[in-house]
Amino acid sequence: MTAGGAVAHADAPVSGAPASDAPAAPATIPLTITNNSGRADTVYVYNLGTELSSGRQGWADAAGTFHPWPAGGNPPTPAPDASLAVPATGQSRTIRIPKLSGRIYFSYGQKLDFRLTTGGLVQPAVQNPSDPNRNILFNWSEYTLNDAGLWLNSTQVDMFSAPYSVGVTGADGATRSAGRLKPGGYRGVVDTLRARPGGWANLVQTRSDGTVLRVLSPGHGVGTGALPAGTMADYIDRVWRKYATSALTVTPFADQPNVRYTGRVSGGTMNFTNAQGAVVTSFQKPDSDSVFGCHKLLDAPNDQVRGPISRTLCAGFNRTTLLTNPSQPDTSAAGFYQDAVTNQYAREIHARMADGRAYAFAFDDVGAHESLVHDGNPQKASVTLDPFD
Template identity: 30%
Template structure:
């Protein structure tokens, strides 16, 4: 299992996006008229499995951070927020599998007639079919209560034969941010529909059947990526399968990274951030892409030097290592650079904001492209920084009135 505290209960890219967005939203709320504190959001979970699973065979587990106490908490079938503790692992009614005990924090669709989503941060809504997901509560190295999530790279993980998927969300006084995700894997099709005040409505996710997705994936992605679908339980992201360190495709992006670093040692890479409010011009020195801020004369200039280290294939695919470090400006630069590598447009900044130019040559993250090709309005989280240029499946509204989660098969 992957050991996480509640701060890392979402994908790295989603965490990074919220780290950048939420402070800005909070600032806007303090400057403008204060947003009202909206109540828990009525949440409908629809069984769209076409008879493959009855309502009492579809399980939901919701975990997140209590905004008041900061504690890891779980949500009951009627929407109550309950603090989690290590003692839950062995409490009355606990789950057991492979000789290990796990907390019974989930419920079935048959029990979720009055579900509401309370305010939480760094939240996940796990959905599984046939049996619940097994999440061990623990105390992390930093002393915070956390949980061990599903980890298919661990051969003894209790969830390895569990068909599961999840949503990610944060809901606070500034609004709701929620998304579907294939950053780590695909288990089965999920859809998400959110309505809000003022006529807001947005729907994202995957509507195709699971069988058709599997068949299309094997037919449409290059051979290097097909092995991610070897298991009938899930389709793994490349960084979680044969593109990981020590695996056959571990050097997939390496020559492309070398080419980009050589290219930008002879000419500048200019990146505009925060809606063009700040501009950074960088050039490679050794293994470091050294950026200096350009003063645009608009009052947003901070100045200083910002460094991005040369990434590996795993850094590009997983948004980690050299592409997940530094201060906020460096992390924002790393987001754009990682996205450009995944989309094979690193050498031409004019294509960074043009989705029609992405994934047109190898090497590219064809796993991510596949999910865009098969998602509503082509919006998907195929890699951790897929929110760059607003291509992710994130739904955001300041005043949500209803959430509908569709569980397909």
């Protein structure tokens, strides 16, 4: 397990002000949780996160009232039971969510084990075989509700598990949704990866009764040894060779087409220069872990130069478009995951989403291919627990 608060990914900023002509989002909004899972298990839901007005970590009850966590300990102490029961399959329950940056967890058949350290909440880390939540079937959605609106996603950045979809309805009455799998999509992801050689089958985790619990992301797979550390090495090597003799152009901001950087490999390092020819940042050749996790040698700080370039590289490596298109980002899904060496996990998840959108790696939002819904004046939201077919 890792300590820390529930923090949404880059799609969901934790602060922001509404536009001057837009109304601020209300203090709480209704979130309807619909159980269409088809499973007989009792479902428990948790709304955990960071209160944006105070920065405190805690949980929200069904009415949307925020409760800060008590002080934790070392070793970690049990957190208060923040679970909310969801009706049986075919039924719904509406709760209210306050202005948090957080996660909506849901678990089947058993409550999750949350602990508190002196540094805050300890999140489940199922890549750790000794994690107390390792044998529980669960998943989570990430969201931020602030004055600028609601960002709500369906995420597979850490794992692909219990299927669900998300939605938001704006003041105009229109509802946007994301995260729903095609019929047969859940089994399709699991079964295809199980049958794929090269270690991908090892990402599937099951319980002793045979229940499929989840598919670990390849980054966690490399970290645990389930997936070979060199899974992406051949592709990475080919990219480095290509751009030792040609240039890679990165235009990281869709709304700033004149902001461009040129990357070339020299002495094993990819240097990016601006329009004046000055080196603005450099990257050592990444390893598979850096690619899958979009971190380490592909670190992406929250700045205006290295971070945006790194995000673009990360997306190009995972989607394996860097050899086929020297102008990045490549935003056309038709060319994604076509190399024999690619992020097969992301490939299978995207292929089985009803709208093709998913959050299969950290910067899957490059080119707007992520499973995210947003509204600046949300009236209501939804999380639907979908069938395991």
